Amino acid sequence: MRWGIIGTGDISDRVAADLIATGGEIRAVWGRTLPRADAFASRHDIAVATTSRESLFERADVDIVYVATPAHTHAEIVREALDAGKHVLVEKPIATSASDAHELFARAHAAGRFLMEAMWMRFNPLYVEMIDRVASGELGGISSVRASFGTPFHPRPGKTRPQDGGSILRDRGIYPVTLAHWFLGAPSDVHAHAAIVDGVDVDGRAEFDYGEAFAHLAWSGTRFLDLSAAVSGERGWITLEPMFWAGTRARVHAGSAERIFADPELVQHRREGNGYGPMLRAVTTAVQDGALEHPWHNAAATISIARSLDWILTASRR
Ligand SMILES: NC(=O)c1ccc[n+]([C@@H]2O[C@H](COP(=O)([O-])OP(=O)(O)OC[C@H]3O[C@@H](n4cnc5c(N)ncnc54)[C@H](OP(=O)(O)O)[C@@H]3O)[C@@H](O)[C@H]2O)c1
Numbered sequence: 001m002r003w004g005i006i007g008t009g010d011i012s013d014r015v016a017a018d019l020i021a022t023g024g025e026i027r028a029v030w031g032r033t034l035p036r037a038d039a040f041a042s043r044h045d046i047a048v049a050t051t052s053r054e055s056l057f058e059r060a061d062v063d064i065v066y067v068a069t070p071a072h073t074h075a076e077i078v079r080e081a082l083d084a085g086k087h088v089l090v091e092k093p094i095a096t097s098a099s100d101a102h103e104l105f106a107r108a109h110a111a112g113r114f115l116m117e118a119m120w121m122r123f124n125p126l127y128v129e130m131i132d133r134v135a136s137g138e139l140g141g142i143s144s145v146r147a148s149f150g151t152p153f154h155p156r157p158g159k160t161r162p163q164d165g166g167s168i169l170r171d172r173g174i175y176p177v178t179l180a181h182w183f184l185g186a187p188s189d190v191h192a193h194a195a196i197v198d199g200v201d202v203d204g205r206a207e208f209d210y211g212e213a214f215a216h217l218a219w220s221g222t223r224f225l226d227l228s229a230a231v232s233g234e235r236g237w238i239t240l241e242p243m244f245w246a247g248t249r250a251r252v253h254a255g256s257a258e259r260i261f262a263d264p265e266l267v268q269h270r271r272e273g274n275g276y277g278p279m280l281r282a283v284t285t286a287v288q289d290g291a292l293e294h295p296w297h298n299a300a301a302t303i304s305i306a307r308s309l310d311w312i313l314t315a316s317r318r
Helices: 010-021 034-044 053-057 071-083 098-111 125-135 168-184 257-262 277-288 299-317
Strands: 002-006 025-030 048-050 064-067 087-090 115-117 142-150 189-197 200-210 213-220 229-233 236-240 249-254 265-268
Touching: 002 010, 002 053, 010 025, 010 034, 010 064, 010 277, 025 034, 025 053, 034 048, 048 053, 053 071, 064 071, 071 087, 071 098, 098 115, 098 299, 115 299, 125 229, 125 236, 125 249, 125 265, 142 168, 168 200, 168 213, 168 229, 168 299, 189 299, 200 299, 249 257
Parallel strands: 002 025, 002 064, 025 048, 064 087, 087 115, 142 213
Antiparallel strands: 142 229, 189 200, 200 213, 229 236, 236 249, 249 265
16 A cells, blocks of 8 residues: 655654555655655655645645654644645644544545544554453453553653653553453543643543443653553453553463462564554554454544543643
8 A cells, every 4th residue: 555644753654664564655744844755765765755745635646644643743744634635644633623523534435435533552463362262251340440651751852841742641641541442341420630731631530430340541741651551350460560551461360360460471473673563553443454453442532531531621720
């Protein structure tokens, strides 16, 4: 499949390398400045570098675009790409509100184009196995999810103000929230707290209430919070080792008293390249099959998670 890349930051570099390794052809790259676009093109051997998104979206030799710009720009860029007839893979979060996410999927459906948020964690072989095993009932009914992602590195170098780094909930908290949705679904109530600086959340935590079940979730750009996660059920639990959202190792505490308490099963998967290959292959296959969504991270899941993100911020400001 022939790709165009929008944005020349670190994540674009990592994804471009995995795209090439998985057989994708990158035909053009857009950057805000020509020197950066040119430098990116030469690093990845891309023929066309441009500062005009319109000219990239008009290209007949580009089937799909990967968007990796700051979150507040996603909705506008995705609209431009869909309106020009391109399929789109857009970095997380797809947009900065559930209503924008909903509108983008409606637009993609109307245009008959594929759209997916790049939730690479779902395609990580470790999660493919863990989700299958939980679905098969190995842990029994799920009673809780715990996940946190905190490092005191926000905003990242080069971004001096919190607003330049964007919402830490939408940037990092999206991973713990997504994990809770996979194993427990959308919550029936949310209790949340956030630290807001210059109008932007920089640290936060939430309890998702599901009646008998619950999720404890935390994220931060101002302090370390354990980078692991766990999902517990009637018959045991799974711990997902740091960094859980990009993890390769889990321990399954289930099956026998020995396994639960003394000798949990270690499950380990090899990371392929920078870790985006499985998602990129899945997107390629889905587009080639004519699908408009990927079943593992479809419109309904993406919008439901975006609703929880909105809800957390609303609950935090009460
Ligand atoms: N999946 C993952 O593992 C992962 C990891 C990190 C980030 N992300 C996601 O990737 C996306 C990019 O994040 P980032 O922190 O890497 O961004 P970033 O470095 O600030 O920017 C990435 C690119 O967007 C451009 N850009 C900056 N401001 C822009 C604007 N107002 N309009 C259009 N383009 C703009 C930058 O241009 P300049 O170079 O000219 O500044 C750069 O080319 C975010 O959605 C983030 O959540 C995903």
